[in-house]
Amino acid sequence: MQQARATLGKYTWVKTIARACRAAVATLRKKAKQFKGGLEFLALRYLMQVPSQNVRHVILRKCFGLLIDPTSVIYMGTEIRSPSRIRIGANSSIGHNCVLDGRGGLEIGKCVNLSSEVMLWTMQHNPQSPVFDVKVAAIVVEDYAWLSARAIILPGVTIGEGAVVAAGAVVTKPVEPYVIVAGIPAHPIGERPRNLSYRLGTDDSIWFV
Numbered sequence: 001m002q003q004a005r006a007t008l009g010k011y012t013w014v015k016t017i018a019r020a021c022r023a024a025v026a027t028l029r030k031k032a033k034q035f036k037g038g039l040e041f042l043a044l045r046y047l048m049q050v051p052s053q054n055v056r057h058v059i060l061r062k063c064f065g066l067l068i069d070p071t072s073v074i075y076m077g078t079e080i081r082s083p084s085r086i087r088i089g090a091n092s093s094i095g096h097n098c099v100l101d102g103r104g105g106l107e108i109g110k111c112v113n114l115s116s117e118v119m120l121w122t123m124q125h126n127p128q129s130p131v132f133d134v135k136v137a138a139i140v141v142e143d144y145a146w147l148s149a150r151a152i153i154l155p156g157v158t159i160g161e162g163a164v165v166a167a168g169a170v171v172t173k174p175v176e177p178y179v180i181v182a183g184i185p186a187h188p189i190g191e192r193p194r195n196l197s198y199r200l201g202t203d204d205s206i207w208f209v
């Protein structure tokens with residue numbers, strides 16, 4: 001037994017090297033993931049400045065895995081994260097300079113309107129966590145919802161069918177269908193009729209913006 005221990009003791013340097021190698025591989029993997037994420041971010045930034053909706057949408061679908069119906073439009077300047085986790089239904093319109101964060105999963109229905117600079121965030125940090133943990137939760141925007149300019153939607157929120165979020169509102173909780181909300185935090189200020197029948201997207205957009 002003693003002899004076996006002595007033999008093992010001789011090889012502690014092997015264990016130390018093995019541990020160091022494992023740590024190096026883990027760091028390299030993390031760096032490679034960050035590098036890939038950085039490249040995707042940069043590529044999407046440049047892509048969203050290309051003045052052609054068709055070019056942008058084809059590349060978003062084929063190269064980045066974003067599921068967007070051909071009748072919907074994403075206008076220039078929008079920031080897209082984790083596009084392969086985003087789905088956009090028919091006849092919807094995503095305005096200029098919005099943020100679509102797919103990291104926690106993002107589903108946008110039919111005939112939805114996002115005005116300019118709307119932010120949909122599906123990831124956040126846990127302020128109570130000593131290590132700044134990350135929390136993700138999906139956002140769902142149902143058919144005919146309208147999110148007005150500069151509205152911010154937080155992780156885990158569902159915006160009900162036909163609901164309206166007023167300009168500059170911060171939505172922290174689910175919004176019931178056909179309700180209009182405003183303010184910070186968003187609260188109901190009115191209702192909307194239920195006979196909505198319009199279409200957005202490519203029907204009323206100009207191809208180069």
Ligand SMILES: CC(C)(COP(=O)(O)OP(=O)(O)OC[C@H]1O[C@@H](n2cnc3c(N)ncnc32)[C@H](O)[C@@H]1OP(=O)(O)O)[C@@H](O)C(=O)NCCC(=O)NCCS
Pocket residue numbers: 115116148149164165166167168169180182183189190
């Ligand atoms: C959502 C919106 C359409 C609501 O319009 P509305 O139903 O006519 O509402 P009202 O103007 O009657 O306002 C009702 C109440 O909500 C308040 N309110 C309206 N918009 C608000 C907002 N963005 N933030 C905070 N409060 C708001 C009003 O002050 C009013 O309060 P009061 O009853 O105490 O006076 C409008 O407020 C809005 O945000 N428009 C977006 C504009 C925009 O983004 N345009 C660009 C894309 S097209």
